[in-house]
Amino acid sequence: MYDVNYHRAGSLEEALKLFKAAEDGKFIAGGQTLIPAMKTRLAAPSDLVDLRHIADLKAISVSGKTVTIGAGVTHAEVAASADIAAACPALCHLAGLIGDPQVRHMGTIGGSLANNDPAADYPAAMLALAATIITSTREIAAEDFFTGLFETALEEDEIITAVRFDAPEKAGYAKFPNPASRYAMAGVFVAVDGGAVRVAVTGAGDDGVFRSAELEAALAAEFSASALEAVAVPADDLMTDIHASAEYRAGLVVAMAKRAVAMATS
Amino acid sequence: MTNVTMTVNGQKVSGSVEGRTLLVQFLRDTLGLTGTHVGCDTSQCGACTIHLDGKSVKACSLLAVQAEGAEITTIEGLAEGDVLHPVQAAFKEHHGLQCGFCTPGMIMAATDMIRRHPEGLDEGTVREELEGNICRCTGYHNIVKAIMAASEAVKTGSTKAA
Numbered sequence: 001m002y003d004v005n006y007h008r009a010g011s012l013e014e015a016l017k018l019f020k021a022a023e024d025g026k027f028i029a030g031g032q033t034l035i036p037a038m039k040t041r042l043a044a045p046s047d048l049v050d051l052r053h054i055a056d057l058k059a060i061s062v063s064g065k066t067v068t069i070g071a072g073v074t075h076a077e078v079a080a081s082a083d084i085a086a087a088c089p090a091l092c093h094l095a096g097l098i099g100d101p102q103v104r105h106m107g108t109i110g111g112s113l114a115n116n117d118p119a120a121d122y123p124a125a126m127l128a129l130a131a132t133i134i135t136s137t138r139e140i141a142a143e144d145f146f147t148g149l150f151e152t153a154l155e156e157d158e159i160i161t162a163v164r165f166d167a168p169e170k171a172g173y174a175k176f177p178n179p180a181s182r183y184a185m186a187g188v189f190v191a192v193d194g195g196a197v198r199v200a201v202t203g204a205g206d207d208g209v210f211r212s213a214e215l216e217a218a219l220a221a222e223f224s225a226s227a228l229e230a231v232a233v234p235a236d237d238l239m240t241d242i243h244a245s246a247e248y249r250a251g252l253v254v255a256m257a258k259r260a261v262a263m264a265t266s
Numbered sequence: 267m268t269n270v271t272m273t274v275n276g277q278k279v280s281g282s283v284e285g286r287t288l289l290v291q292f293l294r295d296t297l298g299l300t301g302t303h304v305g306c307d308t309s310q311c312g313a314c315t316i317h318l319d320g321k322s323v324k325a326c327s328l329l330a331v332q333a334e335g336a337e338i339t340t341i342e343g344l345a346e347g348d349v350l351h352p353v354q355a356a357f358k359e360h361h362g363l364q365c366g367f368c369t370p371g372m373i374m375a376a377t378d379m380i381r382r383h384p385e386g387l388d389e390g391t392v393r394e395e396l397e398g399n400i401c402r403c404t405g406y407h408n409i410v411k412a413i414m415a416a417s418e419a420v421k422t423g424s425t426k427a428a
């Protein structure tokens with residue numbers, strides 16, 4: 001790892017000020033992706049601005065149907081939150097599948113979304129739940145937030161402060177983890193609300209997380225795992241790598257969608 | 267160089283580190299606490315597991331400066347004098363180790379796991395919760411047995427984990 005100047009921010013304002021003063025700064029939350037990336041020199045920022053001690057980013061609130069989760073809330077905290085479990089248990093389930101217990105104690109929802117790893121879990125949930133990503137300057141619909149592999153609509157000096165979504169009537173998430181890395185080779189989040197079905201897929205797309213029109217149409221007609229028996233997801237825009245071909249991933253997407261629907265209806 | 271101060275195993279410690287110094291390097295090289303091991307250095311094996319403010323984390327994936335002001339517990343901080351922590355005692359009793367390299371990380375992960383499951387642990391949960399710790403001798407059976415026994419010992423308040 002190249003050397004780096006570390007700064008700890010006590011507030012959002014301070015974080016933005018510290019970032020502005022840095023030559024080539026990066027925000028760090030749990031650092032479970034960034035520190036390993038710095039160790040392999042895939043990332044080499046001049047300065048790190050640590051957001052982990054900003055109290056304002058750590059709140060979880062559920063008011064009526066509206067769920068708001070601070071960007072600094074860890075995966076372990078989401079997994080264990082009774083408030084979130086009452087509103088959207090599928091999200092707790094998803095958070096408990098990320099990495100391992102040690103990683104979940106550090107990694108945060110804001111950090112995961114800002115990184116937008118194409119095989120990360122949270123992007124699928126945000127897209128399927130039609131969540132709003134709240135930042136230091138604006139609110140961005142999940143639909144507009146994820147713009148490609150490791151790419152988001154965030155400006156360099158913009159910090160995610162929270163995410164907000166309405167609790168769906170039903171939701172489920174299932175992923176097929178890579179046996180070594182535990183990242184999703186295909187992860188599918190389904191959400192039903194007011195008769196509308198949204199299905200988002202992570203880990204499989206060539207351009208990151210996406211909604212599947214084929215799965216949504218089949219589930220809108222009948223919301224059951226058996227409704228997906230004859231559905232095929234086109235492999236054209238899916239990823240091929242050393243772990244699996246696009247065609248294999250297309251099969252996994254349907255299989256995971258069935259499991260996610262089974263969870264949502266159980 | 268920056269000065270960092272934190273509480274390690276109940277004692278306030280300070281040291282001079284670079285921004286890039288990993289917490290595990292600070293513990294091992296500056297403080298001489300070499301019980302915390304570096305296995306993979308890519309945050310997968312869990313040999314470097316310690317407790318940061320009471321929660322298990324991987325000390326190879328954390329900068330020392332990130333732990334400024336924190337409470338750290340390492341494997342050296344578990345026993346009380348000559349009396350082993352129930353998890354250590356259970357690993358000894360059930361021979362939860364082969365070469366022993368992963369053992370400190372396994373024990374630190376196990377103590378955290380037991381804290382989070384005061385209701386007790388079944389085998390499936392233990393195996394799932396050990397996702398972040400790799401034993402390259404593949405000695406998992408006795409590790410799992412030891413953790414279940416320790417969980418029971420902690421639950422019943424017994425000091426002997428048999």
